[in-house]
Amino acid sequence: MATTELAALRRGLLARPTATTGRLSWLTTVDHKRIGVLYGYTAFFFLLVGGIEALLIRLQLAGPNATVLSSDAYSQLFTMHGVTMIFLVVMPLGAAFFNYLLPLQIGARDVAFPRLNAFSYWLFLFGGVYLYSSVFLGGMPDGGWFGYAPLSEQDLLAHRMDFYALGLQIVGIASLVSAVNFIVTVINMRAPGMSLMRLPVFTWMTLVVAFLLLFAIPVIGIGLFQLMFDRLFGAVFFNPAAGGDPILWQHMFWLFGHPEVYILILPAMGIVSEVLPTFSGKPLFGYAAVVFAGVAIGFMGWGVWAHHMFTSGLGPVANSAFALSTMFIAVPTGIKIFNWLGTMWGGNIRFRTPMLFSIGFVAMFIIGGLSGVTHALVPSDYQQHDTYYVVAHFHYVLFGGALFGLFSGLYYWFPKLTGRMMSEGLGRLHFWLMLIGFNLTFAPMHILGLQGMPRRIYTYPDGMGWNFWNLVETVGAFTIAVSILVFMANWIVSRRRGAEAGADPWDARTVEWMTTNPPPPHNFDEVPVIHARDEFWHRKYAENEEGVPVPAVAGAADEDAEGSPIHMPNPSYFPLIAALGLPLVAWGLTFASAWLIGTGAVLVLAGLYGWALEPSSE
Amino acid sequence: MTVEEHALEHAAPGHHEARTSTGLDNVKVGMWSFLASECLFFGALITTYLLYRGRTLLANGQPGPTPAEVYDIPFTSVSSFVLLMSSLTMVLALAAIQRGDHGRTRVWLLTTALLGATFIGGQVYEFTTFVNEGLSISSSPFGSAFFVLTGFHGAHVTVGILMLLTLFGLSMGGRLPTENARTVEMVGLYWHFVDIVWIVIFTLVYLIPSE
Numbered sequence: 030m031a032t033t034e035l036a037a038l039r040r041g042l043l044a045r046p047t048a049t050t051g052r053l054s055w056l057t058t059v060d061h062k063r064i065g066v067l068y069g070y071t072a073f074f075f076l077l078v079g080g081i082e083a084l085l086i087r088l089q090l091a092g093p094n095a096t097v098l099s100s101d102a103y104s105q106l107f108t109m110h111g112v113t114m115i116f117l118v119v120m121p122l123g124a125a126f127f128n129y130l131l132p133l134q135i136g137a138r139d140v141a142f143p144r145l146n147a148f149s150y151w152l153f154l155f156g157g158v159y160l161y162s163s164v165f166l167g168g169m170p171d172g173g174w175f176g177y178a179p180l181s182e183q184d185l186l187a188h189r190m191d192f193y194a195l196g197l198q199i200v201g202i203a204s205l206v207s208a209v210n211f212i213v214t215v216i217n218m219r220a221p222g223m224s225l226m227r228l229p230v231f232t233w234m235t236l237v238v239a240f241l242l243l244f245a246i247p248v249i250g251i252g253l254f255q256l257m258f259d260r261l262f263g264a265v266f267f268n269p270a271a272g273g274d275p276i277l278w279q280h281m282f283w284l285f286g287h288p289e290v291y292i293l294i295l296p297a298m299g300i301v302s303e304v305l306p307t308f309s310g311k312p313l314f315g316y317a318a319v320v321f322a323g324v325a326i327g328f329m330g331w332g333v334w335a336h337h338m339f340t341s342g343l344g345p346v347a348n349s350a351f352a353l354s355t356m357f358i359a360v361p362t363g364i365k366i367f368n369w370l371g372t373m374w375g376g377n378i379r380f381r382t383p384m385l386f387s388i389g390f391v392a393m394f395i396i397g398g399l400s401g402v403t404h405a406l407v408p409s410d411y412q413q414h415d416t417y418y419v420v421a422h423f424h425y426v427l428f429g430g431a432l433f434g435l436f437s438g439l440y441y442w443f444p445k446l447t448g449r450m451m452s453e454g455l456g457r458l459h460f461w462l463m464l465i466g467f468n469l470t471f472a473p474m475h476i477l478g479l480q481g482m483p484r485r486i487y488t489y490p491d492g493m494g495w496n497f498w499n500l501v502e503t504v505g506a507f508t509i510a511v512s513i514l515v516f517m518a519n520w521i522v523s524r525r526r527g528a529e530a531g532a533d534p535w536d537a538r539t540v541e542w543m544t545t546n547p548p549p550p551h552n553f554d555e556v557p558v559i560h561a562r563d564e565f566w567h568r569k570y571a572e573n574e575e576g577v578p579v580p581a582v583a584g585a586a587d588e589d590a591e592g593s594p595i596h597m598p599n600p601s602y603f604p605l606i607a608a609l610g611l612p613l614v615a616w617g618l619t620f621a622s623a624w625l626i627g628t629g630a631v632l633v634l635a636g637l638y639g640w641a642l643e644p645s646s647e
Numbered sequence: 648m649t650v651e652e653h654a655l656e657h658a659a660p661g662h663h664e665a666r667t668s669t670g671l672d673n674v675k676v677g678m679w680s681f682l683a684s685e686c687l688f689f690g691a692l693i694t695t696y697l698l699y700r701g702r703t704l705l706a707n708g709q710p711g712p713t714p715a716e717v718y719d720i721p722f723t724s725v726s727s728f729v730l731l732m733s734s735l736t737m738v739l740a741l742a743a744i745q746r747g748d749h750g751r752t753r754v755w756l757l758t759t760a761l762l763g764a765t766f767i768g769g770q771v772y773e774f775t776t777f778v779n780e781g782l783s784i785s786s787s788p789f790g791s792a793f794f795v796l797t798g799f800h801g802a803h804v805t806v807g808i809l810m811l812l813t814l815f816g817l818s819m820g821g822r823l824p825t826e827n828a829r830t831v832e833m834v835g836l837y838w839h840f841v842d843i844v845w846i847v848i849f850t851l852v853y854l855i856p857s858e
């Protein structure tokens with residue numbers, strides 16, 4: 030015993046953990062499915078936090094001259110609502126789906142770099158913890174999720190925007206690391222025969238998102254570093270009094286920010302592109318068009334950022350150019366919408382809960398997309414800028430769009446995760462409550478915005494004609510809250526007592542359904558050989574096809590796999606240790622504590638060295 | 648990315664050699680993706696610098712140090728040359744380990760690290776001189792942009808030096824066998840990238856006059 034332990038010590042800093050069950054094993058897991066589950070639950074927790082912030086905001090705005098929140102508290106809450114929902118909810122919920130599903134969808138046993146994957150998750154979690162630690166350390170960030178300078182540099186003593194700059198930096202690194210991981214996974218880990226044009230659409234959209242992250246994160250990273258240097262080290266990047274230019278921050282932020290919009294929406298579009306064909310009993314209409322539209326969005330998304338800055342005085346030439354590019358980018362999105370409609374057209378539609386949410390996604394996203402096109406018209410945008418009309422628009426695309434799509438995915442893949450079905454009755458109740466609540470909350474914002482109600486004000490006077498619709502919105506917000514409670518009840522009960530799902534509850538089409546529910550740690554006993562797009566469908570319905578050789582459902586044997594045992598990567602402590610160091614460095618920078626910075630740096634280095642020198646298994 | 652990434656090999660179905668869809672090595676594709684991302688990282692910094700290099704007024708409105716006044720082109724040319732030479736020694740280190748010559752591998756790894764450290768030493772000297780001449784991170788937008796851009800590049804070189812010294816230490820302990828030549832290759836990719844970025848910085852920042 031002692032000698033083997035010694036040998037292990039000599040080979041790595043810590044003996045490599047081997048347990049893959051039990052509570053503690055979650056800390057060291059490198060299994061993409063478990064990491065996906067961690068991402069999902071953590072993001073859902075933050076959804077509740079961001080939701081409560083939204084309810085407080087709606088309580089304050091329910092009537093004129095309300096005193097539920099002070100102006101200061103309101104600023105913190107609307108800032109953190111945005112930061113939370115974007116960086117700690119929708120992005121990581123997307124990551125939960127990438128993690129859980131992507132290797133299954135391409136017939137792989139794990140991602141390319143399992144430990145790097147765990148590192149991404151821990152960085153995301155600790156970034157969120159660091160951001161929210163501000164509650165106890167002088168107040169939460171209060172300069173808006175966009176952090177416009179020079180407002181973000183006003184209050185240097187309060188540290189609030191330090192938490193913003195460093196917290197987003199940490200979750201950004203998490204996203205960058207996972208982007209590299211998923212790019213390599215899709216490029217290199219596909220099952221034999223899984224050519225690019227046979228990839229499930231969700232996998233395609235994940236790949237586009239990974240490339241967007243790869244190029245967008247460093248841009249916001251530099252912007253955040255510049256903000257940090259301004260705030261902590263006296264640099265003058267965005268300080269107009271010393272010759273700096275606050276508009277530079279806006280360019281940096283939106284050069285990231287617009288691709289970010291697609292980072293948020295494309296995973297949901299991928300999910301919807303899986304759900305609609307399954308419940309319509311038809312292949313996706315125009316697969317190639319949907320894929321190329323997604324890729325086109327990925328490219329064009331880089332040329333529209335200044336539509337967020339029409340009122341900042343860029344001049345007529347720039348404004349016109351960005352107005353045109355913004356109108357053009359509606360084209361690939363429109364292509365997708367017509368393909369989804371074409372998929373449903375003439376199909377054998379089953380209105381199960383995932384399908385309801387996907388149809389809800391398409392409907393709400395169309396409304397949000399159309400109001401988005403109105404922002405492209407510069408004179409119209411001047412009128413709408415900084416009003417509730419804009420708030421209505423982006424909630425229709427990010428809530429009515431992204432979140433409806435993500436809920437569709439949660440219902441669709443719940444049987445994959447648990448082997449059980451969610452209750453249809455509660456699912457329908459959730460859907461209708463959420464759809465009604467959502468429209469009650471956000472549709473009136475169009476009207477209020479056009480009536481001139483500005484964003485980010487903590488209260489408004491009586492007699493502006495805004496009272497009625499604001500009250501309606503608050504009622505709507507609480508309806509959404511009830512619908513979320515219904516969802517949670519459904520989830521908790523169904524996990525234990527839902528009906529057995531069997532292997533293929535939805536009559537699905539893609540490779541992830543070709544293994545058990547839930548899948549074994551190694552995903553597939555034998556790696557499937559892919560012969561067609563919608564492989565699983567073609568294996569089930571071979572008689573409908575002519576001339577295509579169809580292997581047995583058991584899967585074709587991988588020619589050199591016989592005899593060799595499946596060896597999965599061992600768990601590891603080091604992703605957790607390395608990730609733990611970064612928030613310490615961030616706290617140290619915030620409060621100018623060399624001691625904390627040093628401890629954090631040592632942890633990061635120790636984690637990385639331990640990681641690099643870790644033996645592959647014991 | 649890491650010295651050993653056996654885990655990924657074991658993630659591949661039942662094989663001890665990684666077999667990938669494209670035939671390209673996972674770590675290599677990952678490293679190229681990361682470097683692509685780094686292009687935008689430095690792109691954003693360089694853009695900021697180009698925007699701010701003419702903004703040299705101090706906060707009190709008095710004229711501050713300008714690029715033309717502070718840059719010592721002959722000095723920086725020499726340190727740039729040193730960094731360039733380190734790319735050559737990096738190539739030699741990789742060639743040595745690929746043919747199994749571990750003694751030479753160690754010599755060239757250490758030489759590369761030392762050349763990198765010389766470059767960093769030059770940067771420390773340059774920063775000190777500039778501060779003495781009144782240019783600091785807070786003196787003007789030019790100062791902020793210059794120090795943050797070149798500082799981040801210096802940080803990248805320092806990370807590279809750490810990786811090279813780690814490889815050197817591993818090799819001394821007999822833990823860098825010929826099969827791990829790929830690891831040296833990856834550190835080399837990173838090192839060459841950081842060198843190329845410096846060529847861009849040297850050209851755009853130092854050689855092209857601002858006024």
Ligand SMILES: [Cu+2]
Nearest residue numbers: 287290334337
């Ligand atoms: Cu935009």
